[in-house]
Amino acid sequence: MTAPPPTNTKDARDAPPPGLRIPKRRGVELSLLVCAVLICVYGYAEVGLARSGAVPPDAARYGAGLGLLALLAHLAVRWRAPYADPLLLPIAVLLNGLGLVLIYRLDLETPGDRAAPTQLVWSTLGVGLFIVVVLLLRDHRLLQRYAYLSVATALGLMILPIFFPAVNGAKIWIRVGGLSFQPGEFAKILLAVFFAAYLAANRNALAYTGRTVWRLQFPTGRVLGPIVAIWLLSVGVLVLERDLGTSLLFFGLFVIMLYVATGRTGWIAVGLVLAAAGAFLVGSLEPHVHSRVQDWLDPFASIRAGDGPGQLAQSLFAFAAGGMLGAGLGLGHSVLIGFAAKSDFILATAGEELGLVGLTALFLLYALLVARGYRAGLALRDPFGRLLAIGLASILALQVFVIAGGVMGLIPLTGMAMPFLAQGGSSVVTNWIIVALLVRVSDSARTPRPDMADGGVIAPITEDER
Amino acid sequence: MIRYIRRAAALCLVLLVALLVNAARVMVFEADAYDENPANRRIAITRWGEPRGEITVDGHPVTGSRDSGQQLRYERTYTQGPLYAPVTGYASQTYGTTLLESAEDSLLSGTDPMLAPLPLWNDVSRGRQPGGDVVTTIRARMQEAAYRGLDGRRGAVAAIEPASGRILALVSSPSYEPGVLSGTGPAVAESWKRLNTSPDQPMLNRAIRQTYPPGSTFKIVTAAAALDAGVVTDVDAPTDTPDPFVLPGTRQVLPNEATGCADASLAYAIQWSCNTVMAGLGVKVGLTDMVTAVEKFGFDDTGLRIPSWVAKSNFDTDMSDDQLALSSIGQFDTAATPLQMAMVAAAVANNGEIAYPHLVDRTTTAGGTTVDTTGRRSYRQAMRPSTANQLQNLMVRAVEEGTGTNAAIPGARVGGKTGTAQHGLGNTGTPYAWFIAWAQATDSAQPAVAVAVVVEDAEASRTDISGGGNAAPIARAVMEEGLRLEAEGRGR
Numbered sequence: 001m002t003a004p005p006p007t008n009t010k011d012a013r014d015a016p017p018p019g020l021r022i023p024k025r026r027g028v029e030l031s032l033l034v035c036a037v038l039i040c041v042y043g044y045a046e047v048g049l050a051r052s053g054a055v056p057p058d059a060a061r062y063g064a065g066l067g068l069l070a071l072l073a074h075l076a077v078r079w080r081a082p083y084a085d086p087l088l089l090p091i092a093v094l095l096n097g098l099g100l101v102l103i104y105r106l107d108l109e110t111p112g113d114r115a116a117p118t119q120l121v122w123s124t125l126g127v128g129l130f131i132v133v134v135l136l137l138r139d140h141r142l143l144q145r146y147a148y149l150s151v152a153t154a155l156g157l158m159i160l161p162i163f164f165p166a167v168n169g170a171k172i173w174i175r176v177g178g179l180s181f182q183p184g185e186f187a188k189i190l191l192a193v194f195f196a197a198y199l200a201a202n203r204n205a206l207a208y209t210g211r212t213v214w215r216l217q218f219p220t221g222r223v224l225g226p227i228v229a230i231w232l233l234s235v236g237v238l239v240l241e242r243d244l245g246t247s248l249l250f251f252g253l254f255v256i257m258l259y260v261a262t263g264r265t266g267w268i269a270v271g272l273v274l275a276a277a278g279a280f281l282v283g284s285l286e287p288h289v290h291s292r293v294q295d296w297l298d299p300f301a302s303i304r305a306g307d308g309p310g311q312l313a314q315s316l317f318a319f320a321a322g323g324m325l326g327a328g329l330g331l332g333h334s335v336l337i338g339f340a341a342k343s344d345f346i347l348a349t350a351g352e353e354l355g356l357v358g359l360t361a362l363f364l365l366y367a368l369l370v371a372r373g374y375r376a377g378l379a380l381r382d383p384f385g386r387l388l389a390i391g392l393a394s395i396l397a398l399q400v401f402v403i404a405g406g407v408m409g410l411i412p413l414t415g416m417a418m419p420f421l422a423q424g425g426s427s428v429v430t431n432w433i434i435v436a437l438l439v440r441v442s443d444s445a446r447t448p449r450p451d452m453a454d455g456g457v458i459a460p461i462t463e464d465e466r
Numbered sequence: 467m468i469r470y471i472r473r474a475a476a477l478c479l480v481l482l483v484a485l486l487v488n489a490a491r492v493m494v495f496e497a498d499a500y501d502e503n504p505a506n507r508r509i510a511i512t513r514w515g516e517p518r519g520e521i522t523v524d525g526h527p528v529t530g531s532r533d534s535g536q537q538l539r540y541e542r543t544y545t546q547g548p549l550y551a552p553v554t555g556y557a558s559q560t561y562g563t564t565l566l567e568s569a570e571d572s573l574l575s576g577t578d579p580m581l582a583p584l585p586l587w588n589d590v591s592r593g594r595q596p597g598g599d600v601v602t603t604i605r606a607r608m609q610e611a612a613y614r615g616l617d618g619r620r621g622a623v624a625a626i627e628p629a630s631g632r633i634l635a636l637v638s639s640p641s642y643e644p645g646v647l648s649g650t651g652p653a654v655a656e657s658w659k660r661l662n663t664s665p666d667q668p669m670l671n672r673a674i675r676q677t678y679p680p681g682s683t684f685k686i687v688t689a690a691a692a693l694d695a696g697v698v699t700d701v702d703a704p705t706d707t708p709d710p711f712v713l714p715g716t717r718q719v720l721p722n723e724a725t726g727c728a729d730a731s732l733a734y735a736i737q738w739s740c741n742t743v744m745a746g747l748g749v750k751v752g753l754t755d756m757v758t759a760v761e762k763f764g765f766d767d768t769g770l771r772i773p774s775w776v777a778k779s780n781f782d783t784d785m786s787d788d789q790l791a792l793s794s795i796g797q798f799d800t801a802a803t804p805l806q807m808a809m810v811a812a813a814v815a816n817n818g819e820i821a822y823p824h825l826v827d828r829t830t831t832a833g834g835t836t837v838d839t840t841g842r843r844s845y846r847q848a849m850r851p852s853t854a855n856q857l858q859n860l861m862v863r864a865v866e867e868g869t870g871t872n873a874a875i876p877g878a879r880v881g882g883k884t885g886t887a888q889h890g891l892g893n894t895g896t897p898y899a900w901f902i903a904w905a906q907a908t909d910s911a912q913p914a915v916a917v918a919v920v921v922e923d924a925e926a927s928r929t930d931i932s933g934g935g936n937a938a939p940i941a942r943a944v945m946e947e948g949l950r951l952e953a954e955g956r957g958r
Contacts, residue, residue, distance in 0.1 A: 256477070260470045303505040313505065319492045320500030321508050333508050356493040360486060367482045374475045378468060390471055394478070401481040410488040 022448045025086040026078050032090035033070045040066055040097030043329055047105045050330030065120070066097050069127045076131040080138070081443035085376060088442065091369045092130075092435045095420035096123050096428065098362075101329070102349050103423050106342050109335035115342050115423045122425035126432030133436035140440050144384045147197030151230055154190035157183035158237045171241040181426040184238065184246045185417075188253070188395055189433055191234060195254060196387035198227050199261035203383060207262040235278075242288055245402055245416030251275050252398045257391050261383070283412075296412040311337055311345070315407045318348040319359075326355025342423040344415050347407050363404070366419070370397040373438050379445035389441045392434050507537070514538040514559055519574040519597030519832060521554050521566055524606045527599075529554060534649060541648040542567075548641035549613050552622075552671045553604055553825065555774070556644035560654050565671065566600060566825065569773040573598045573829050573837070580837050596832035603632035603827045608915075608947045612637040615940030621921035622672035624805040625944050628812035628904060628916045630842050631821030633772060635917075635944055636805075638676075642668035674776045677801035678920055681887030683900045684796030685744045686810055686857060689732055690818075691759030692747040693853040701732045701856055707746035713788035720745055720791065723886075724869075736860040737868035739884060741795050748794020749787050756790065757783050762848045764809055764820065765802070772805075772825045779806040796887060804918045807902045809845075812916035814861060814881065815904035818854035820845040857881075865903070872938035873903050878949055879913075880905045882941065884934045898922050901937035905945040907953060915948030917941045 041063035048056035056062075070093045077084050100123065104116040137143070143150070160174055160183050167173045172182050199206070205223045231254045238247035255271035258264075283293045294301070299312040309317065318334040321327065332352035337345045351359045373393025377386045396419055403422075406413035417427035492500070500506065517531035517540045528550045530543040542557040544550065555565025563571050572578040574597045581595040612623035616639035625635035646657040661669050670676055692698045698705065709728035711720045720741055727740035735743035748756055760766070760781040770776040779802040785793060792798035802810075805823060813820045822843040829837045849857075861881025864870045870882035885900030899921040906913035919937040 256474050260467065260474050263467070263470045300503070300505075303503070309503075309505040313503075316492055317500050317503065317506040317508065319489070320497040321506075322493055323497055324494060333511055336507055351489070351493060356489055359489055359493070363482060363485055363489070367478075370478055371475070374471060374478070377471055383467065386467060386471070390474060394474065397478040397481060401485060404485050405488065408485075408488050408492050410484065 022083065022446060024082045026074075026082060029077070029084075029086035029089060030074055032086065033074055033093055034067075036090045036094035036097060037063060037067045037070055039094060040101060043098060043101040044104065046328070047101060047108070047330040050328055051105075051108055062100075065124075066093070066100075069093075069124060073127050073130055073134075076134045077439055080134050081439050083443045083446040083448075084439040085372045085442035085446070087368060087372050088435055088439050091365050091372075092420060092432065095362075095365060095369075096126075096432075098350075099346070099418075099421035099423075099428075102346055102421065103342050105330055105353075106335060106346075106349060108330070118425070119423055119428065122428045123432075125425075126429040129429060130432040130436040130439075133433055134439055137437075137440055140385050140388060140437065140444060141382060143193050143388070144197045144200070147194045150190040150197075151194040154187040154194065155230070155233060155237070157187045157190075158234060158241075161241055162237075166242075172243045172246070182424070183426070184241075184243055185424075185426040185430040186433075187234070188246065188249065189392070189430060189437070191230075191250065192253060192257075192391035192395060193388065194230070195227070195257045196384050196391050199257055200383035200387055202227075203261040206258075207264060239282060239286075242286070243415070244282070244289055244292075245399075245406075245414035248402055248414055249395065249398050249416070251278075253391060253394055256394045256398075257387055260390050261387060289412075292414070293412045296409065299409060311340070312407070312409060312413060314338070315345050315348045316409055318345075319351040319408060322352040322355045322359070324356050326351075326353050326358055329353050340415075343417055344403065344413075344422065345407050346422045347404055347418055350421070351408075362421075363400070366396065366400045369393075369435075369438075370400075372442065376438060376442035376445045380441065385441055385444060389438065389445075392438055392441075395434065396431075510538055510559065513575050513577075514540050516540065516576060516596060518542060518557060519576070519599045521550075521570075521574075521600045521602060523550065523553075523602055523604045523609070525601075526606075529557075532648075536650070538650060542645065543648065544643065544645045547643035547645050549609060549637075550604070551641045551644050551669075552636050552638040552673050553602060553609075554644060555671075556647045558644075558647040558654065559650050561647055561658060565774045566602070569771075570600045570826065570829065574600065578837075581831055598832060598837055599830045599834075601827045601830065602825055603627075603634065604636065604825070605634045605947070605951055607951060608635040608944050609637060611635075611943040611947045612919075612940065613639065613641075615919075615943050616921065619921055620666065620672070621919065621937075622676070622804040623917065623919050623940060623944060624673045624803075624808040625915050625917040625948065626805075626808050626812045626821075626823055627948075628816035628913050629821060631812075631823045631845065632827070633805075633823055633825045634915060634948060636673045636825065638670065638672040640666045640668050672920070673804045674772065674774065675803070677777055677779055677803050677806075678898050678900075678922070679800060679887040680796040680802040680807055681885035681898065681900050682739045682741075682744075682796060683807055683810070683883050683885035683902045683918075684794070684800055684802070685736060685739065686814060686861070686883050686902070687760055687763055687765075688744050688748050688751070688756070688794045689736060689857060689860070690763075690814075690849040690853055691751050691756055692732065693856060694759060694849050695751050695755045697747060697750045698732050701860060703731055704729045705732060705735070705743050705747065707743045709740075709742045711742035711745055711791075713745075713791050714749055715786060716788045718788065720795075733860050733863065736857075736883065737864045739864075739869050744795050745791035749791050751794075753783075753785060753787075753790055756794065757781065759849075762846050763813060764806055764846065764848075770823075772823050774825070776805055777803050779803055796885060804920050807900070807918035807920075808916055810848075811881075811883075811902040811904045811918060813848035814854050814857045815906065815913035815916050816854070817851040818849040819847050819851075861903070869934045870901065870903070870938055872934050873901065873942045873945070875905060875942060875946055875949065878905050878907050878945075880942075880945065882938065884938065896922070899936035901934070901941045903938075903941045903945060905949055907949050910952065910956065914952035915945050917944050917948075919944075 044062050045055045045059050103119050107114045107116050161171045164174050172184050202223050206219045235247045258267050282289050295312050302310040314337040334349040334352045370393045373389050377389035380386045403416045403418050405411040417424045419431045520527035521529045528545050531540040532543050534541045538559045555567045557563045557567040576595045576597040581598050612635045623637040722741050724738040724740050727742050730740050730743050765779045765781040768778045782799045789798050793800045809820050822845040824840045826840050828839040865873050865880045865882045869884040873882045882903030887898040902918045904913045904916040919941045921936045
């Protein structure tokens with residue numbers, strides 16, 4: 001960025017040079033949103049055509065509903081975050097809409113279990129919260145003040161399910177009259193906020209103080225202690241609840257944020273060693289996890305044993321059946337996966353019916369979303385905003401990798417939800433909040449005149465600001 | 467900090483690349499192995515997701531499909547299951563396919579690339595066409611006549627149009643209902659078990675998959691060999707064979723059922739079925755020439771497909787003279803399918819040439835557009851035309867005033883040969899009654915039908931068994947229908 005011309009007035013200080021106006025790109029966002037909605041409606045119609053030879057009667061209503069939600073979100077962004085990255089919202093709408101199409105498509109195979117209407121309600125709620133966050137949170141740095149409240153809430157939310165009965169082997173749900181949600185999903189945002197705030201405040205101490213043991217420099221326990229304690233606590237709770245995916249996510253999130261904050265490669269090494277030890281311990285001691293590792297090592301063992309294909313084998317069959325071009329929406333048989341076909345394994349339906357081409361497009365959409373988060377992080381000047389953006393984007397990246405790698409046999413399976421795509425209310429709502437925060441952060445990053453004078457401290461330009 | 471953000475971003479890129487590479491591995495490089503895994507239900511689901519094409523007889527389908535509402539959606543049904551089971555076979559979701567259902571499976575199930583308007587693109591898109599239809603050469607009335615004639619007794623009938631090789635009837639008895647094997651579940655498994663353990667072996671296709679000692683019907687083959695080799699030049703001349711005949715190199719005496727066989731002519735031997743004359747002729751022709759001759763009829767051919775494979779009819783190629791003598795009258799190790807013996811009759815009727823026998827006239831798309839037609843192909847020249855002409859006269863004489871009078875049809879020229887094949891250890895088994903024949907309407911240019919009938923009747927008393935008595939009436943009934951249909955075809 002070119003250095004601004006030195007002036008005295010506050011307003012002119014960060015203004016771009018005359019003749020250079022940073023475009024807001026809201027028009028681009030709107031046209032991308034129209035495309036996203038049209039793609040989703042097309043997919044919805046195609047499912048109907050493939051299954052019953054007719055466009056579903058409510059295709060127009062579905063399109064109108066999705067379009068209205070997208071429009072409202074767009075207007076909120078236009079009003080309160082005009083410089084936000086124009087790709088974030090359209091990608092989220094497209095992913096959410098495709099998820100609805102896939103769930104609707106799977107509903108057709110399971111008449112007893114209709115999940116699409118519920119998912120639509122949760123999506124609406126998610127977009128609603130997106131709008132609320134964009135409208136009310138004028139500056140992301142506000143969150144920095146609530147770091148300790150965040151972490152307390154996060155731990156509370158995570159501990160809560162212990163008092164509720166386990167569902168499908170994992171104690172991660174809270175059921176209150178008919179409704180159920182996973183508090184761990186919300187906890188990951190709060191934890192990212194806390195990590196970002198704590199690391200932003202203490203990163204110099206973490207990076208430069210402490211004593212050196214052999215060639216590794218360890219920071220003082222006073223600085224490192226609290227954050228490691230929180231992190232261990234949250235991972236410990238999750239392991240107790242057998243929510244392996246989320247504990248893996250928190251592990252990765254912590255290591256990435258710590259590395260970005262301090263630049264100490266040693267931390268990554270320590271993190272990886274700890275992760276490997278923990279994974280080995282859990283994998284060999286915990287029967288639930290042990291069976292999943294076994295399944296990953298040999299997905300076809302149950303077939304040889306005469307028990308028919310297991311879930312992972314069915315998932316691999318589904319992906320293989322998709323091949324290069326896929327069977328076409330509505331024409332696959334991923335319902336053979338059975339349990340969790342709409343949630344953990346929804347990617348298999350995408351793979352079978354859209355093929356490698358469609359799946360690659362899907363991965364690239366996620367990659368774009370993550371990249372835009374990183375981009376916002378790079379452009380921001382305050383460490384908290386940076387770390388928050390990186391943390392939120394990393395949550396998406398890690399989650400996509402862990403779940404996609406799990407259902408495709410790359411890594412052992414851990415129950416997690418594909419962001420936006422999978423059935424699951426808490427997950428959809430959480431992801432919309434993540435996107436709302438990214439929109440907010442990216443707006444700050446791209447606004448030509450960040451209102452720093454209002455409250456914040458300009459981050460000192462340190463040696464590593466290259 | 468920027469440097470570390472970039473490195474974290476690079477890590478995310480690595481994760482993305484890992485996902486994409488893994489996706490390509492599963493969905494492209496290892497896809498075939500996953501697709502073909504027997505535990506993968508997709509192939510079965512797609513295969514049974516559409517109604518199968520039909521197998522038709524005389525323009526009417528003898529098969530059907532029923533929407534079961536199950537995961538494997540369409541089950542096969544059969545309109546006259548037991549009657550056509552030796553033609554259609556079964557198409558079972560549990561036990562696979564047999565016979566035409568198997569041989570034409572890709573067409574019936576719609577995967578045959580020939581069904582697609584653009585086969586290459588179809589290969590890429592893995593599209594699927596509606597199943598095509600198989601038009602058989604079977605004539606319903608002949609099939610019914612044969613089935614009625616056997617009347618549940620163990621046996622088989624094969625009828626061919628000699629000039630074209632079209633198989634007009636193919637019956638095996640006792641038969642079974644192939645529809646009971648169509649679906650899945652315990653009822654199907656129970657039926658399968660019952661059919662497989664039944665002493666009657668109802669699922670055995672006796673017309674093409676079972677070989678029997680052909681007995682005296684084989685004498686036509688020996689006679690053709692003798693005439694072609696020049697061992698006999700005048701069918702009415704004495705053959706210089708003693709009665710009784712001592713098998714060469716042994717002290718075993720070969721008896722005759724008939725009388726007057728001593729030194730009898732070939733004509734007399736065919737007419738009254740003299741064992742001694744034909745055994746002697748076989749030895750005179752010699753092993754090499756006999757083997758050459760029988761192979762021209764299709765014996766020892768393992769490659770015959772109609773399009774279902776046909777069991778090999780056997781004539782040993784390495785024998786001593788006494789064994790050769792027995793083999794020449796259709797005993798020892800000589801064994802033939804009913805279809806093979808129908809081909810022998812057809813060879814005589816068609817001036818020595820055998821047209822390739824076939825069961826499928828043509829295949830069509832679901833819309834009725836012809837995909838493929840089975841053209842007439844020559845199988846083999848079994849004997850010289852002059853030899854065939856002489857044998858025709860001998861077979862006609864056997865029907866008019868010999869052992870085969872039960873097959874005579876007024877207004878038609880009928881040639882036949884009886885056989886009563888002894889078998890079992892020391893010939894203790896109930897003999898098989900054989901009859902092979904052909905018939906030509908007197909006003910027609912060519913024979914209408916050649917037929918072979920075998921009856922293995924365990925219930926009948928041994929002495930009552932005879933080709934002329936048990937098998938010839940069935941052959942006559944089938945030939946009568948054949949002549950009638952041919953006359954209708956000629957507009958009479």
